[in-house]
Amino acid sequence: MKLHARTAPHIRHPESSRTLMSDAIILLLVLCVLAFLYYGLRALLVCAVSVLAAVAADLVCVLLRGRRPNPRDLSAVVTGLVIALMMPATISFTAVATAAVFAIAIVKHPFGGTGSNLFNPAAAGFSFAAICWPVQVFSYPLPFDRIPLWGQAASSGQLVYQAGEMSVRLYQNPVFVLKVGGIPTNSLSEMLLGNYPGPMGATNILVLLACLCYLIYRGTVRWQLPISFLASCAAVVLLFPRESTDRIQSLLYELMSGLLLFAAVFLLSDPVTRPKRDSALIVYGIFAGIITMFCRYSGGFEESVTFAILLANAVMPAIDRHDEELHRLLRRKRLEFGKLKKTQKA
Amino acid sequence: MNLESLRKHRRRSRWVEGLFQKNPILVCGLALPFAIMVTNNLKNSVSISILMACSLIPTVLLASLVGHRLPKWLSWAVYALFSMVLVIAFQPLTAAVAPEVGDSLGIYVPILSLNTVMFALCGRYSQPGHRPILALMDSLSYSLGFALAMCLLAAIREFLGNNTIWGVAVKFPVRFTGVQIAFSGFILLALLAALLQFLRRVFLLHLYRRDNPGPNESA
Numbered sequence: 001m002k003l004h005a006r007t008a009p010h011i012r013h014p015e016s017s018r019t020l021m022s023d024a025i026i027l028l029l030v031l032c033v034l035a036f037l038y039y040g041l042r043a044l045l046v047c048a049v050s051v052l053a054a055v056a057a058d059l060v061c062v063l064l065r066g067r068r069p070n071p072r073d074l075s076a077v078v079t080g081l082v083i084a085l086m087m088p089a090t091i092s093f094t095a096v097a098t099a100a101v102f103a104i105a106i107v108k109h110p111f112g113g114t115g116s117n118l119f120n121p122a123a124a125g126f127s128f129a130a131i132c133w134p135v136q137v138f139s140y141p142l143p144f145d146r147i148p149l150w151g152q153a154a155s156s157g158q159l160v161y162q163a164g165e166m167s168v169r170l171y172q173n174p175v176f177v178l179k180v181g182g183i184p185t186n187s188l189s190e191m192l193l194g195n196y197p198g199p200m201g202a203t204n205i206l207v208l209l210a211c212l213c214y215l216i217y218r219g220t221v222r223w224q225l226p227i228s229f230l231a232s233c234a235a236v237v238l239l240f241p242r243e244s245t246d247r248i249q250s251l252l253y254e255l256m257s258g259l260l261l262f263a264a265v266f267l268l269s270d271p272v273t274r275p276k277r278d279s280a281l282i283v284y285g286i287f288a289g290i291i292t293m294f295c296r297y298s299g300g301f302e303e304s305v306t307f308a309i310l311l312a313n314a315v316m317p318a319i320d321r322h323d324e325e326l327h328r329l330l331r332r333k334r335l336e337f338g339k340l341k342k343t344q345k346a
Numbered sequence: 347m348n349l350e351s352l353r354k355h356r357r358r359s360r361w362v363e364g365l366f367q368k369n370p371i372l373v374c375g376l377a378l379p380f381a382i383m384v385t386n387n388l389k390n391s392v393s394i395s396i397l398m399a400c401s402l403i404p405t406v407l408l409a410s411l412v413g414h415r416l417p418k419w420l421s422w423a424v425y426a427l428f429s430m431v432l433v434i435a436f437q438p439l440t441a442a443v444a445p446e447v448g449d450s451l452g453i454y455v456p457i458l459s460l461n462t463v464m465f466a467l468c469g470r471y472s473q474p475g476h477r478p479i480l481a482l483m484d485s486l487s488y489s490l491g492f493a494l495a496m497c498l499l500a501a502i503r504e505f506l507g508n509n510t511i512w513g514v515a516v517k518f519p520v521r522f523t524g525v526q527i528a529f530s531g532f533i534l535l536a537l538l539a540a541l542l543q544f545l546r547r548v549f550l551l552h553l554y555r556r557d558n559p560g561p562n563e564s565a
Binding site: 094098106110128131132133 | 519520521522523524525527533536537540
């Protein structure tokens with residue numbers, strides 16, 4: 001008999017890392033197009049710089065590790081796009097490129113590269129940029145403002161983007177208003193359509209919700225994770241609202257401002273850094289939601305969802321392990337119960 | 347397989363093992379609080395390295411001379427007290443490096459008298475049968491290794507985070523203020539430790555290949 005030895009995996013499935021990443025890229029490209037419509041060519045340039053930096057860093061790291069570059073691995077493109085879309089359109093190219101390189105060279109490859117990273121690279125890259133350049137990262141232009149391609153982004157506390165004689169005024173996100181105890185003046189319909197100052201890809205709530213539905217439909221994202229995350233955020237807001245006038249209004253502003261929904265769709269549901277079982281996904285989502293709101297309420301920055309996700313990533317292996325133990329225990333008890341029933345019948 | 351060069355290198359490097367081969371920070375992972383919290387700038391690092399050398403060398407020498415005569419329960423207290431006295435005595439040296447260093451080091455000066463490098467070396471040399479000359483050489487090389495790692499970390503963090511070296515402004519287009527926080531200190535330390543391991547491996551491989559050329563090279 002002739003035996004054919006084949007290496008694992010032996011179970012074939014139509015879903016692969018490439019299809020998962022392709023799904024994410026399709027949606028991120030939609031958000032890029034929206035960013036182009038709102039902020040012009042500079043938004044596309046920021047995305048291009050981020051993706052190029054991420055891909056170049058990935059290539060260098062792969063070669064340094066003595067591996068052969070895999071053209072089918074699109075995770076660096078996703079990381080680059082996610083980082084760019086969390087930034088304002090006026091962010092300096094240095095900042096966005098540094099964030100992308102940090103994500104790939106410090107957070108992804110030292111832990112073993114694609115599929116082995118402990119922390120979400122995009123969240124870590126954005127957090128690093130937020131620590132290094134908080135004024136640039138958290139001040140945003142108004143949609144439909146004409147933003148010059150080459151300019152100096154906000155510095156020394158002045159919310160202005162300067163390019164020669166042209167200058168673009170920069171604004172704070174509604175989440176900043178909530179942070180300092182105020183009530184945002186943006187109308188909710190404007191917020192649904194993304195017509196307010198905010199990160200390039202995270203303001204259009206309707207499109208983000210559509211993206212979430214698409215990913216859930218495709219099976220790329222399990223519904224348990226974003227739903228439990230958003231529900232726990234909502235529960236915290238309802239119990240402890242920052243805006244004391246109206247709880248429901250406060251809830252809508254909290255959920256629709258900043259990076260919360262974007263993080264629920266593209267960061268939290270990263271297949272590498274999320275738990276494996278559905279029950280663990282719910283626990284993970286609740287934990288991430290509570291930590292996110294805690295960081296938002298008492299953190300140094302107005303937008304700390306990426307920091308909260310990094311914290312949740314650190315806890316993820318423990319959640320996975322305990323969930324597995326719980327399932328084993330339940331299975332054993334069920335078997336014992338079945339055996340007991342059989343003996344009783346006999 | 348000819349391992350003569352490797353053996354010779356190991357014998358020679360035994361005298362300065364604390365410098366690279368067993369660097370207290372980058373290889374042994376000792377005294378990490380200083381490596382993370384104090385390396386914000388070069389002045390801090392140089393000051394703490396001077397204090398470390400001044401307290402470590404006499405304490406390890408004391409351990410090698412009288413350590414085996416002292417009861418174990420008492421010996422650690424004696425080393426710690428002796429080190430504390432030395433740290434207090436030599437603290438004015440830090441003012442000579444830079445007057446503002448005393449304030450910025452804060453709690454890390456008293457903590458220095460109870461550091462893990464000292465306890466590791468004292469534990470090794472308080473056993474009978476160790477020569478004091480080895481204790482002296484080891485404490486010297488470990489102090490130098492500590493200083494080297496601290497200064498390297500501080501120089502990189504100060505340059506990238508503040509765009510200065512020893513407080514003097516250096517022209518650089520980007521300033522990564524995030525490098526100044528403790529979290530980045532951990533990352534930088536890990537990267538430098540990995541780099542040192544890599545260089546050490548390359549060096550040993552080079553020594554091995556020199557004595558054992560492959561079939562293609564010998565032909």
